Amino acid sequence: MTDFFATIRRRHSVRRYQADMAVETEKLHAILESAIAAPSAGDLQAYQIVVVRAAETRRKLADVTDHAFLAEAPVCLVFCTDAERSAQTFGERGRELFALQDTTIAAAYAQLAAVAGGLGSAWVGGFVTPDVAATLGLEAHLAPVAMLALGYAAELPEPTTRRRLDEIVVEHDA
Numbered sequence: 001m002t003d004f005f006a007t008i009r010r011r012h013s014v015r016r017y018q019a020d021m022a023v024e025t026e027k028l029h030a031i032l033e034s035a036i037a038a039p040s041a042g043d044l045q046a047y048q049i050v051v052v053r054a055a056e057t058r059r060k061l062a063d064v065t066d067h068a069f070l071a072e073a074p075v076c077l078v079f080c081t082d083a084e085r086s087a088q089t090f091g092e093r094g095r096e097l098f099a100l101q102d103t104t105i106a107a108a109y110a111q112l113a114a115v116a117g118g119l120g121s122a123w124v125g126g127f128v129t130p131d132v133a134a135t136l137g138l139e140a141h142l143a144p145v146a147m148l149a150l151g152y153a154a155e156l157p158e159p160t161t162r163r164r165l166d167e168i169v170v171e172h173d174a
């Protein structure tokens with residue numbers, strides 16, 4: 001286990017994986033537990049996480065998203081909003097905003113847990129929603145919004161740059 005802040009610093013997208021090194025079941029379980037520990041509006045957890053391990057399905061996801069590494073990484077987690085679950089309590093704000101926030105916060109927690117567990121990961125958002133939904137045969141109330149490739153890295157990711165803090169953060173002086 002690494003220090004939380006070191007985990008954040010260490011996390012960078014990995015786009016090459018050791019295809020023959022499986023992700024241990026306990027490690028995957030810990031990652032999923034971390035995902036669902038994330039906060040959610042009204043504690044509704046308006047999402048579903050689809051765990052894709054089958055090589056054939058990962059190959060199809062790689063094809064429809066044009067991300068070859070999804071076939072290489074032994075696990076792909078697909079984070080799907082369940083907007084109606086949030087809408088039942090929060091109406092339009094739940095449907096349009098909270099479900100998406102719940103889902104992506106859970107994905108972010110999962111990604112950090114993966115890094116803490118010594119895995120590489122990459123967030124994939126570049127895909128056509130209905131293509132991924134059809135590939136996975138998702139029920140109509142679920143919309144895939146983010147995928148995480150998970151596996152042991154076959155590359156050292158290049159550290160990426162960030163905008164400066166003072167470009168992004170403003171002090172509100174009322």
Ligand SMILES: Cc1cc2nc3c(=O)[nH]c(=O)nc-3n(C[C@H](O)[C@H](O)[C@H](O)COP(=O)(O)O)c2cc1C
Binds near residue numbers: 015067123124159160
């Ligand atoms: C909403 C979102 C969508 C992303 N979509 C993709 C994607 O489709 N393909 C990809 O290779 N990386 C994708 N990424 C990863 C970003 O490119 C990456 O996080 C960013 O360049 C910073 O690099 P780092 O993750 O190495 O720090 C996505 C990240 C986020 C948060």
